[in-house]
Amino acid sequence: MSQRQSYAVGTGLFIVLGFAALGYLATQTTSVANSSRGPSYTVEAHFANIGQLKERAPVKVAGVRIGQVQSIVLDPGKETADVKLAIDKRYDQIPDDSIATIFTSGLLGDQYVGVRYGTSKKTLADGGELALTRPAQQLEEMLGKFFGAGGVADNLGGSYVVKARFTNVGALSVGAPVKMAGVAIGSVQSINADPVKLDALVTLAIDKRYNQIPDDSAAAVFTSGLIGTQYVAIQPGGSPDALKNGDEMVLTQSAMQIEDLIGKFLVSGSSSGKPADGGKTDGGKH
Amino acid sequence: MSVASSENIVVRSLSQIGDCGLFLLRMLAAIPRSMRHYRETIRQLWFVGAMSLIIIMVCGLFVGMVLGLQLYDVLSIFGGTSATGTVVAIAIYRELGPVVTALLFAGRAGTSVTAEIGLMRATDQIAAMEMMAVDPIAYVAVPRFLAGVIAMPLLTCVFCALGIFGGHLVGVTWLGIDNGTFWSNMTATVEVVKDVVNGVIWKSVVFGIVVSLIAVFQGYTTPPTSEGVAYATTRTVVASSIAILALDFVLTAFLM
């Protein structure tokens, strides 16, 4: 009988291991890991074209996830899509004249709804409607190659923390590298939407070895390659004082949406439009 | 002559498939009766499932690692190495996980089930059970079949988890893709229903049914000689492999 029991125990362990693996796959490696489970309220938006937008796609403000797409149906009798967005309760200060746009996160990425805040004093309530929308753009056909690849971030020797505010972090994600002159010097520690100032508060963990960064340096969100992820580039300033732990970087430059960029290319027909947003340093040096 | 013999092969294959289907019905009918032999099912689950873990884990790890390596190489051309985690996960969940696990399972557990049942026939153990008023379908065939059907999805999940780990090992630890990028891109793109449920679960359940059915059927119907058993194990691998890859295509077409 002990032989039988040992089979039963071993088999039980095997089954537990299998289900543990399944649980891991389902919750840690899929969009479930991102989906917020907190209380939410529903907002409606009508789009002329939703492109590849799917249910449960993220809704972002300044690049930070604030909710997800709840349902997509065709408006009865109209040629527009009725998209319901479930927004987290804690982000309840969205102006009711905000603009909802369908963006693509990277070339291969899925589409998401980006919300750009308006100026109205009134905020959206449950069941409200985002009246201003911009439909999805069909990107894929327009694109070619872009910049080079990223580098390696290593965290030997500890790090210190610096804050930066961006009006839009684009597809920047936690853990993305922080680079100076193309070399990784740290990583993004956290990204949060500021419910009051309505921008993205990004915390950067910078390696202790690089403790001589001038405190008037600028932080910019760049994209490493078209398909690639975004990273934070630090452009050193001229101040004699160095950034210290907990400091906030004053000069920031937000992520450019690929749509905006391409729109500029297409409209201006020359690269002269690029420096307008591209800033003072050459982002494509690496 | 060749026409006649090829017709023969078609007819024989068809009749084999027919017999196989009838055998499945017999087993399904015997499932209630085999419930009293649940201990035997547990024991078989140990043999076909737990004993296959090592090979599944090692292979999963290496498949994930080689995927990480290859994808990094290709994606770096487009400056998209940050998508490595996403593509590793999708490739493993949708195709490599269920298919490679099923092929390994057919080779590791399927053949041993076929050989075991074939030898039980050759040594009259099956007949002895009939004589002891024990239904061999309920006692021999069904527990092994059920064990295979249960084990396959679990093994596939383990394979996938190890594959992701292997991809992470190569991509992040070795080639230096950023850790946060690796995971956030993966979680942004991989979906539970489309990738995990449709890819990992459904496919592996279907493969589990097919591979176990073929293995048990071949063992049960083989001529009770050493030659017959040898042929039956070969046929299990060949038939399972073809069935897995063909069904993979069909399932992909339906589940996409």
Place this chain on the structure above:
Amino acid sequence: MTDSISAKPEDSALVRVRGLTTVLNGKKVFDALDIDIPRGKITAIMGPSGTGKTTLLKHITGQMRGDAGEVWVDGHNVAELSRDKLFELRERIGYLFQNSALLTDFDVFENVAFPLRQHTELPEVLIRNIVLTKLQAVGLRGAAGLMPTELSGGMARRVALARAIVFDPMLILYDEPFVGLDPIALNQVLKLIRTLNQTLGITSVLVAHELEAIKQVADHIYLIANGKVVAQGDPKTIANDGSPWTRQFFGGEADGPVPFQYPAGDLGVSLGFPGKNA
């Protein structure tokens, strides 16, 4: 135990085969075969190889069905029994396979305990007692912990016998119980067959070739050839009934009614001398 189920307890024959005709692969194995197996006796069934002796046992246990004729076991027509009734009947029949057919997954103890575990919910203590008693009866109580692969042929057959009698059956069918045994093991098995029959009154059917061994235990012998009973009687008289079959079989002659030559055409034709026959 048998009385409550038995339909005709007064019937002296436990197994009654009437007009059994079986065709296998186009070959007529049995041609209107009639056989009676008397209760409480040891009946031997002999015959040249390939005469379907094992097939006959399979008919008795309902593993095979004849094309015509009937097989009655303890008052039941085997062919008409439902699956459950057939299994019920089989629980009362012990069957000793030619190659013992022990379950290779289990040790000796579990092999003997197998039918008990499958058909009863007896407490472990009781199962243990029954199994050890049966193993003691075949002289292998000490081997309870061995695996079937560790047993010699004779020991394996004795374990199989212990398993066959674990339910105290009314009938035991021995399929070639002496094949491949050395003289010592053969005599041990022989002794067991006789003991089981005498002490428990178990009806026994013995399929075998070993004339000397059978003469020692059998009460009645059937000689089957070409699908028919060609001779029968007790061991002392059967060899002298004068038929060519018995003379060849018991005398061990190479040629006779069972031809030395497998049926073939004229040798001269096969060798390419057509003229000789023309």
